[in-house]
Structure formats: C-alpha cells, structure tokens
Amino acid sequence: MATVTITMKNPPALYLEAEYICPDEFAGKTVAQIAELHVYEGNTKSTLGKYFEVSGDAGATAEDTKIVVRGDVKKVKYIGMKMSAGEIVVEGSTDLYAGAWMTGGRMLVKGDIQAFAATAMKGGELIIEGNAGNYLGAAYRGDWRGMSGGRILVKGNAGSDVGMYMTGGEMVINGNVDVHLATHAEGGKIIVKGNAPSKVAGQMVEGEVIIFGTIDVMMPGFKYVDDVDLEIEGITAKFAHYVGDTGERHKKRKGQMVYGHLYQKI
Amino acid sequence: MAEYIIKNGFVFDPVQGIKGDKSDVAIKDGKIVKDVSKSAKVIDAQGKTVMAGAVEIHAHIAGPKVNLGRIYRPEDKLFTCTATKGIERTGSGNSIPSTFKTGYEYAKMGYTTAMEAAMPPLFSRHVHEEIRDTPIIDEGAFPVFGNNWFVMEYLKNHEIENTAAYIAWLLRATKGYAVKVVNPGGTEAWGWGLNCLSIHDPVPYFDITPAEIVKGLIEANEYLGLPHSMHIHPNNLGNPGSYQTTLDTLQLAEGIQPKNKFGREQVMHITHMQFHSYGGENWGNFESKATEIMDYVNSHKNLTMDTGNVTLDETTTMTADGPFEHHLTGLNHLKWANCDVELETAAGIVPYIYSPDIKVCAIQWSIGLELALLAKDPMRCFITTDHPNAGPFTRYPRVFKWLMSKKARDERLTTFKNADKVIGASTLANLDREITLYELAQMTRAGPAKSLGLTSICGGLKPGMDADIAVYDFNPEKPLADPEMIETAFSKAAYVFKSGVQVVTHGDIVNIGNKRTLWVDAKVPDNPQVMRDIKEKFLKYYSITQANYESLGHHFVPNPYALEVDATQV
Numbered sequence: 001m002a003t004v005t006i007t008m009k010n011p012p013a014l015y016l017e018a019e020y021i022c023p024d025e026f027a028g029k030t031v032a033q034i035a036e037l038h039v040y041e042g043n044t045k046s047t048l049g050k051y052f053e054v055s056g057d058a059g060a061t062a063e064d065t066k067i068v069v070r071g072d073v074k075k076v077k078y079i080g081m082k083m084s085a086g087e088i089v090v091e092g093s094t095d096l097y098a099g100a101w102m103t104g105g106r107m108l109v110k111g112d113i114q115a116f117a118a119t120a121m122k123g124g125e126l127i128i129e130g131n132a133g134n135y136l137g138a139a140y141r142g143d144w145r146g147m148s149g150g151r152i153l154v155k156g157n158a159g160s161d162v163g164m165y166m167t168g169g170e171m172v173i174n175g176n177v178d179v180h181l182a183t184h185a186e187g188g189k190i191i192v193k194g195n196a197p198s199k200v201a202g203q204m205v206e207g208e209v210i211i212f213g214t215i216d217v218m219m220p221g222f223k224y225v226d227d228v229d230l231e232i233e234g235i236t237a238k239f240a241h242y243v244g245d246t247g248e249r250h251k252k253r254k255g256q257m258v259y260g261h262l263y264q265k266i
Numbered sequence: 267m268a269e270y271i272i273k274n275g276f277v278f279d280p281v282q283g284i285k286g287d288k289s290d291v292a293i294k295d296g297k298i299v300k301d302v303s304k305s306a307k308v309i310d311a312q313g314k315t316v317m318a319g320a321v322e323i324h325a326h327i328a329g330p331k332v333n334l335g336r337i338y339r340p341e342d343k344l345f346t347c348t349a350t351k352g353i354e355r356t357g358s359g360n361s362i363p364s365t366f367k368t369g370y371e372y373a374k375m376g377y378t379t380a381m382e383a384a385m386p387p388l389f390s391r392h393v394h395e396e397i398r399d400t401p402i403i404d405e406g407a408f409p410v411f412g413n414n415w416f417v418m419e420y421l422k423n424h425e426i427e428n429t430a431a432y433i434a435w436l437l438r439a440t441k442g443y444a445v446k447v448v449n450p451g452g453t454e455a456w457g458w459g460l461n462c463l464s465i466h467d468p469v470p471y472f473d474i475t476p477a478e479i480v481k482g483l484i485e486a487n488e489y490l491g492l493p494h495s496m497h498i499h500p501n502n503l504g505n506p507g508s509y510q511t512t513l514d515t516l517q518l519a520e521g522i523q524p525k526n527k528f529g530r531e532q533v534m535h536i537t538h539m540q541f542h543s544y545g546g547e548n549w550g551n552f553e554s555k556a557t558e559i560m561d562y563v564n565s566h567k568n569l570t571m572d573t574g575n576v577t578l579d580e581t582t583t584m585t586a587d588g589p590f591e592h593h594l595t596g597l598n599h600l601k602w603a604n605c606d607v608e609l610e611t612a613a614g615i616v617p618y619i620y621s622p623d624i625k626v627c628a629i630q631w632s633i634g635l636e637l638a639l640l641a642k643d644p645m646r647c648f649i650t651t652d653h654p655n656a657g658p659f660t661r662y663p664r665v666f667k668w669l670m671s672k673k674a675r676d677e678r679l680t681t682f683k684n685a686d687k688v689i690g691a692s693t694l695a696n697l698d699r700e701i702t703l704y705e706l707a708q709m710t711r712a713g714p715a716k717s718l719g720l721t722s723i724c725g726g727l728k729p730g731m732d733a734d735i736a737v738y739d740f741n742p743e744k745p746l747a748d749p750e751m752i753e754t755a756f757s758k759a760a761y762v763f764k765s766g767v768q769v770v771t772h773g774d775i776v777n778i779g780n781k782r783t784l785w786v787d788a789k790v791p792d793n794p795q796v797m798r799d800i801k802e803k804f805l806k807y808y809s810i811t812q813a814n815y816e817s818l819g820h821h822f823v824p825n826p827y828a829l830e831v832d833a834t835q836v
Contacts, residue, residue: 143341144600249599 001066001087002059004034006052008071014042015095016051019078023065023086023105026058034058062086062105069094080107083124096133099126102150115159121169123150134159134178137171147171147188163190166207172233182209185260191232204260205248210239212265221245222262230263239263269294269302270763272735275311276742278703279318280645280712281726285704286742291316293733296766296780300729309761313741317707318726319378319734319764323714324497324537324572325653326584327368328382328396328407330389331605331613335362335582335654338603339617342582354775361581361654369401370775371660376736376759379715379724379784382407383497383537383652384448384586386607387414388808388815390440394822397783402769404724404827406443406784408497409436410586412450412479415609415807416799418472421482429486430833431793435800439816441785441823444494444718445487448586450476452501453612461589463502465514476501480518484533490788490833491526493719495570497535503590504541509555512542516562519569527831528719531567535717538574538652539563540634552626554633554692560640563647570717572650575634575665576627577657580619585655588612609807620657623683625691630656632679632692638669639697644708645716662710663756667749669701674749703742719829720784733766780825787828 004026020026020037029037035049048054052071059065063085073079073094080088080099086106090098093111100119112130118137132154137147138161146165157175164180166188176194185204195213202219210232222244230239243259251258270293276286292302326332336342336359346360348367357367372380385393385407397405411417411433420429433445451469452462458470465477480498487496502511519534536542545555563569583594588604591614595602603615620627634656641647649669653659668675679695682688689695701709715725724734740755758773769779804812817823 139341140344141340142338143344 001064002057003066003068004031004054004056004058005068005070006034006048006054008051008073008076009053010051011072012041012051012075014075016041016076017078018048018076019081020048021067021069021076021079021088022081022083023059023062023067023088024082024084026067027062027065027086028060029058031055031057059086083107093130099124102126104150112156118147118150118152120145121147121150121152123169125150126152128152128154128156131156131175132158132162132173134161135164136162137166137169138162138164144184146185157194163188166190176213182207182260185209201245201260201262203245203248204262205245205250206258206260208261208263210263215264218242219245221247227266228263238266240266268766269306270309270733270766270768271302271306272309272311272316272737272761275314275316275737277316277727278707279727280704280708281318281721281728281731284727291727291735293735293763293766296733298727298729298731298733298735309737311737311761314760315703315738315740315742315755316727317376317703317736317738318711318731319724319736319762320376320710321714321718321720321725322372322377322380322650322659323535323648323718324383324650325380325659326383326655327380327653327659328365328400328405329385329393331384331386331584331586331615332362333392333396334603334605335584335615336364338601338615339582352774352776353778361579361658363658363660365396365399366401369403369778369781373402373762373764373769373775373779374758374773375660375662375756376738376762376770377403378734378736378762378764379404379720381405381443381718384446384611384613385409385440385442386586386611386613387436387440387442388607388610388810390442390817391822394441394783394817398822398824400781401778402764402775402781404764404782404784407441408444408446408494409440409442410446410448410611411436411483412447412498413452413454413586413611415472416803417483418451418454418469418474418479421478422472422474424478424482426482426485426489428793428796429482430489431790431796432800433486434490434788434790434833435796437786437788441783441817441826443784443786444492445483445496447480447483447496447498448611449499449501449503449590450479452476453586453588456589456592456612457606463505464511465501465518467501477514477518480515484519484522488522488525488533489836490790491831492786492788493526493528493530493829493831494717495524495530495532495535497537499537499585499587500542502542503585503587504544504594506544506546506548506552508542508544509559512536512539512559513562516566516569520566522568524568526719528829529716529721530719532570532646532717533568534570536563536569536571538650538656539571539637540574540576540630540656541652543633543637549626552629552691554629554636554694556633556636556640557693560637564640564642567646570646570648570713571637572648572652572714573634573637574650574652574656575638576620576631577651577661577664578620578622578627578631579657579661580617581654581657582615583618583655584613584615586611586613588614590614591616594618608809609803622678625684625687628682628684628688629691632688632694634665635668635675636692636694636697638701638709639694639699644701644705645713647709648714648717649709663753666701666706666756667752670706670752671746671749672698672700674752733763735761735763737761782825782827783823784827784829785823786831788831788833790833
C-alpha cells in the first residue's frame with residue numbers, strides 16, 4: 001500500500017471543507033495533482049496545497065492508498081467522506097462529518113472527532129482513539145436512513161444522538177454516551193461500556209443496545225423480559241433484557257413481533 | 267428588441283401542421299414573424315430539432331406546500347446543490363428545487379410556460395412571491411375550489427351564477443388562472459377525519475356530493491367561458507380499483523359543450539391519470555386499467571388529460587388531497603406533514619421512493635407510459651410527472667425516451683426485480699408504438715397550450731405568437747444509435763428563446779428573460795349577494811381580513827399578463 005502524507009502547514013482562518021481528503025480521490029494522482037484538489041475555506045474555493053504539504057505516493061486504486069494526516073486539523077471537515085476503500089490515519093483531532101457516507105476501508109483518528117462522524121455509514125471501519133461528538137453514525141438531517149453497515153469503535157466517550165435511525169452495522173463505545181442513544185433505530189448493534197443518562201433507544205423498533213453501566217432514567221416504552229447471560233466483546237456477564245419501544249409500530253417476521261432489544265448489565 | 271432567424275432546423279409545429287420540414291423561424295420584437303431584416307442574428311439549427319417552447323400543464327412548483335416540503339426535507343438538498351455559474355444563482359434540491367433552480371431547469375429543457383397546479387387561495391401571496399422568484403418561465407397558478415365553503419354552499423342549491431361570480435372574484439383576488447378541483451369534498455371531509463372515496467359520498471355538514479361539486483364547477487366554468495376548463499384530481503386517488511371512480515367522474519362531463527373564445531374544446535381536464543387508472547382490490551392483485559380509461563378518453567372529445575408518469579426516483583409527494591397523504595404515510599411509514607387551510611382546502615406531504623424493486627412501483631411506471639401510448643389524440647393527452655408526486659419534472663427527457671423508444675422501455679421493463687408480475691399487470695409489453703417528434707410536440711406544446719386556452723400565445727411557431735422556441739441537438743434524419751441520445755438532447759436544449767429573448771445557449775442560462783404571471787380577469791354582472799357573503803365570511807370565519815387576503819400590486823405580481831373574459835352579457 002502506497003502512502004500519501006499531508007501535513008498542515010498553513011492553518012485556515014475559517015473552517016475548511018475538504019471532502020477530497022479521501023483515498024478514492026487521491027488514488028492514481030501525483031503529489032502535484034493531489035495538491036490541486038479543491039477545498040472550500042468559507043465560501044472561497046481553494047486548493048488542498050494551499051494548506052497542506054503533500055508528500056509520498058498514492059496507489060493506483062483507493063484500495064492501495066493510505067493517507068496520513070498530520071498537524072492541526074481541528075478545523076478541517078469531511079475527511080474520508082464517501083471513502084470506499086484504503087486507509088486514512090488522522091494523527092490529531094478533526095472536525096465534522098469525518099468518514100461520513102463511507103462505504104469501505106479503514107479510518108483511524110488518534111485524537112477526538114466532532115459531530116456527524118460516519119453519517120449514514122454503509123461499510124468499512126472507523127476507529128476513534130479519543131472522544132466522538134454528537135450524531136455519530138446517525139442519519140443526515142431530515143433523513144431516516146442512518147448507519148447501515150460497517151463498524152465503529154470509540155475508545156473514549158461519545159455525545160448525544162449516537163446511532164439515530166441506525167439500521168445496521170455495529171458500534172462499540174468504551175466510555176459513556178449522552179442522551180438519545182439509538183433513537184428510531186431499526187437494526188444494528190450498539191455496545192456502550194460506560195453509562196447512558198436517559199432517553200435510551202426511544203422509538204427503537206429493531207436492533208440491539210447493550211449498556212454495561214447505568215441508565216439514569218429508563219424509557220417507559222421498554223418492557224422487562226428476563227435475565228440473560230451474554231458474551232459481549234469477550235466479557236461474559238448477566239444482563240437484564242428489555243424489549244421496546246412498545247409505543248411504536250412493530251413489524252412481524254415469521255409470525256413473531258419484532259422488537260428492539262435493550263440489555264443492561266446487572 | 268433584437269431580430270433572430272433560426273435557420274435550417276427540422277421544425278415540428280402541430281399548430282401549423284409542420285412535421286419536420288427543414289425551414290427557418292424568424293423572431294422580431296418578441297414575436298414569431300414571417301420575415302426579418304438582413305441584420306437579424308442567425309442561429310444555425312442545421313441538423314437540429316426546432317419546436318415551440320414546451321408548456322407544463324400541471325406541476326407543484328410554488329407556494330406553501332412546496333416550501334414546507336423544502337423545509338422538512340433537508341435530505342432532498344444533500345449533494346444536489348448547484349453553485350453559482352455565470353448569471354445563474356445557487357440552487358438546491360432535487361424533487362423540490364429552490365425557486366431559481368426550478369426556473370433554470372425548466373428553461374434548460376426548453377420549457378417556457380408552467381402552471382402551478384394547486385394554489386390555496388388564502389396563501390396566494392406566498393404562491394406569487396415564489397412565482398416572482400422563479401426566473402424565465404411564464405407561470406400561472408390554479409386556485410383550488412373543490413372543497414371551498416362558498417362553492418359547496420352555492421352548489422348545494424345549484425346556484426351557478428353565484429358560483430361563477432365567486433370564481434371571478436377569487437381569480438381576481440388571488441391572481442389565479444383556472445378552476446382546480448382536488449378530491450372534491452374529500453379534503454373537507456378530512457376535517458372530520460373522513461374522506462369521499464366515491465363521487466356519491468356526502469360531504470359532512472355541507473350535505474353535497476363530489477358529483478354535484480364537479481358538475482356545478484364545470485357549468486360555472488363554461489358560464490364564465492374561462493380559458494382553461496375545470497381541472498380535476500378526482501376522488502379515490504392512488505387506491506387499487508380507483509379506475510371505477512375515475513370513469514364515474516369522467517361521465518359527469520358527458521354532453522356538456524365547451525363555451526369560450528380561446529379555442530379550447532374540452533370541459534374537463536383530468537390530471538395525473540396514472541394515479542387514477544388502478545385495478546385490483548388490494549396491493550397484491552394491483553393491476554393497470556389504462557386500457558379501460560383510454561377507451562373512454564379516446565371516445566370523448568370534451569376531455570383532456572395528463573399522464574403523471576412515475577419516474578422511479580426518490581421524491582416528495584404533496585397534494586391538497588389531505589386524507590390521501592395520511593393514507594400514504596400509513597403505507598410507507600415515512601414522515602408526514604399536514605395542514606388545514608381554513609374554509610378552503612388542506613394539504614399533506616410525504617416522501618416517497620418509487621423503487622424499481624417494488625412490484626407496485628414498477629406497475630405504476632408501466633401505467634403512466636401505457637396511458638400516453640394508448641392515446642389516439644396526442645392533442646388531448648399531455649406528458650407530466652405531476653411534479654414532484656410521481657417524479658421530479660427534471661426527468662421529462664427520460665420519460666420522452668421511454669415513450670419514443672420501445673427498446674429503452676423494454677430494457678427497463680424486463681429488468682425489474684418482479685419483471686414477470688409487472689409485465690403481466692399491464693399491456694405495456696405489447697405496445698409497439700413509439701411517440702414521434704411531432705406527437706411529442708403535440709403532447710408537450712400545442713396540446714397543453716390549447717387545453718389552457720393559450721393557443722394564440724404559445725405552444726406553436728405561427729407568426730404572431732410569442733417567440734417561445736426550443737432548439738435541440740437532435741437530428742431526426744439520423745438513425746437513433748442509442749435511445750440515451752433522446753434523454754441527452756432534451757435535457758439540455760441547444761438554444762431556448764422566451765418571448766424573443768435568448769435565455770439558454772448550449773444548456774447554459776444566459777438571460778433571465780421577461781417572466782410574466784398569467785392570470786384570468788373575468789367580468790361578471792354585479793352580484794351583491796356574493797359580495798355580501800364574502801364580506802360576512804371574512805368577518806365571521808377567516809382569521810385574516812379581506813384587505814390582507816388579496817394579491818395586489820407590484821410586490822406580488824410584478825409583470826402580470828391578464829387573459830380577459832366578459833360574462834356580463836350571458
């Protein structure tokens with residue numbers, strides 16, 4: 001795999017929209033061509049090369065291309081947007097919509113990530129070593145199609161509205177989450193090793209949410225069923241099993257009503 | 267104003283009966299003329315197709331429900347925004363484009379006139395503000411009458427003169443163009459949580475039936491002699507078996523003759539017929555009844571219709587048929603918006619995905635094409651997508667492709683996921699007809715213009731008419747190597763003129779033209795009773811005063827064009 005390294009040398013005054021920092025866009029291009037790719041600073045169209053020093057080589061295809069992003073990119077949005085293959089490593093923290101609409105490949109962010117990361121993600125892997133913001137793996141504003149495939153791992157905490165309208169895929173959050181986890185979910189699996197304050201899985205109709213820590217206020221639409229032994233991420237423990245959200249419409253499959261499942265470690 | 271001469275194109279003009287002859291079209295002072303001086307600018311149309319600017323008879327492109335669709339569907343704007351380019355302003359949206367994008371996209375396809383199909387009278391000011399901000403194309407708006415309290419009260423006693431006087435007043439107050447009817451009685455019934463699914467279901471409280479409303483409005487329309495006929499979205503839209511309700515509705519026009527000075531020959535225009543041509547009892551045995559519907563339409567000259575072609579896209583449905591949208595959200599479980607418009611109408615909005623993998627959607631697609639291909643008189647059957655309900659208007663070139671090429675539509679038909687079931691549910695696979703360019707000009711230009719009473723103004727290339735002209739990169743003499751060429755050519759016209767101003771060059775907007783708002787000024791004998799009723803309703807029921815109701819002046823209608831009718835001597 002060929003590696004392109006881009007290093008922030010001229011930080012923007014405004015936020016930078018850089019959806020072309022993506023293996024699909026870099027593949028098959030020379031360093032000079034990569035530096036010519038468009039970015040927007042505010043409403044001004046500019047080039048990647050104005051802000052970043054570009055070095056290394058891109059592969060012939062996205063699959064063969066790895067991008068290493070160095071320097072302060074806290075004000076850079078859309079890194080890895082729509083990536084389908086290859087790899088991105090962000091050595092620091094980054095702004096909104098990282099890995100949004102990604103369909104494949106692997107993206108690693110060593111710092112924190114802001115809101116709307118992995119919006120409507122379809123496949124691939126997103127690993128965040130720091131904390132994630134709000135609306136991780138959620139649907140775009142107004143849309144009803146959230147994360148539908150792939151895997152997300154957050155080693156720190158995540159914000160509110162994580163997994164909103166999630167329909168598939170898997171998400172593991174080692175820390176705590178804020179309110180409105182898995183709202184409207186219709187599939188997929190979310191594992192939270194820490195705590196979730198309240199409004200967990202409201203209007204969820206299908207899928208699984210597993211909470212290792214506390215839930216301050218349980219949604220009234222969830223019904224306790226039984227205690228179960230589960231092996232989650234290599235840990236075997238006893239969980240209280242709830243189904244819901246009983247206030248919602250539920251479909252039937254093979255004569256059985258389909259529910260969202262909420263497990264809380266006892 | 268500049269003179270132009272469009273030279274050596276293949277001209278298709280049903281108004282003059284020109285079927286692809288190589289000839290020149292001359293423009294002077296905004297009109298089509300016989301000759302121009304030698305200084306006229308020459309537009310080389312060698313090897314290209316020349317037609318009049320197209321006329322959209324039914325689309326939802328301005329007003330509160332369109333705008334509510336824009337507000338509640340940010341995802342419709344995702345990845346569909348267009349940046350500033352030349353004189354073009356930014357635009358956004360796919361199924362519900364912003365006003366500027368709407369004007370540009372119509373013009374790029376060679377459309378120069380469009381009708382907003384459902385104006386809630388109470389919100390006519392909003393409609394006109396959006397029309398004003400939609401560049402290039404001439405527009406009119408149809409106020410809705412089918413669930414209006416005045417209309418129902420007058421027609422309950424068959425008071426045609428009073429209904430006509432009220433229509434004349436409302437057209438003037440709202441700067442409206444025609445009498446639109448949406449689910450007659452049903453939308454009012456929706457206020458009680460009910461609906462009118464047949465033409466004989468009584469409307470709660472008003473004790474009138476849809477049949478009486480429809481017949482009465484046709485009579486009032488002909489009493490006034492309006493340019494367009496009563497324009498109806500019948501009861502029972504979109505349900506399996508709805509074709510029977512449609513046939514019942516069509517029969518209401520039987521024996522009624524048109525009376526107008528505009529050359530219009532129909533007394534009823536039925537819109538988005540595709541949604542009204544369904545057989546079967548449920549979604550399992552859902553099937554096309556296009557043959558039955560077209561047999562009736564073909565043999566009744568006092569009817570015109572448009573198709574409402576499904577384009578197989580993700581779109582946004584929006585209609586004044588409030589109960590239908592509630593029914594639809596129950597089917598697809600997507601978000602729903604609903605609004606009641608006091609005394610007048612209502613509206614609902616639901617996003618919809620016409621998926622080629624879903625049997626019903628593919629049959630709906632078949633029905634729309636079937637209707638157009640079964641039409642014996644292309645001057646009475648027009649192509650629409652009921653934008654955005656069956657698909658965005660920007661898909662017209664694709665619909666043209668399916669209609670003009672059997673190869674293109676068979677490729678689509680045979681690759682549906684449930685192809686066997688879809689093919690079995692309609693006669694589309696057996697239809698070999700390919701719409702010709704001349705027929706296309708009838709179905710998109712001359713036909714709708716005649717139905718709208720605009721024959722003397724647009725839809726043709728006869729000297730004296732407005733110079734609304736579209737030139738396409740399409741050579742009818744060359745064998746069609748690939749049907750995609752149809753879609754490409756009609757998506758981006760080579761040249762478009764609007765009232766003699768060149769607005770499009772090679773698919774780019776070069777001028778925003780001289781956009782007008784078309785409306786109908788109908789004079790009726792003084793009618794103190796109706797004037798008193800209007801005053802009383804504003805005092806007793808409306809939440810605003812009469813002075814704040816009317817669309818007046820430069821702000822709302824900066825460039826009006828009034829078609830006048832005089833019913834004082836009837």
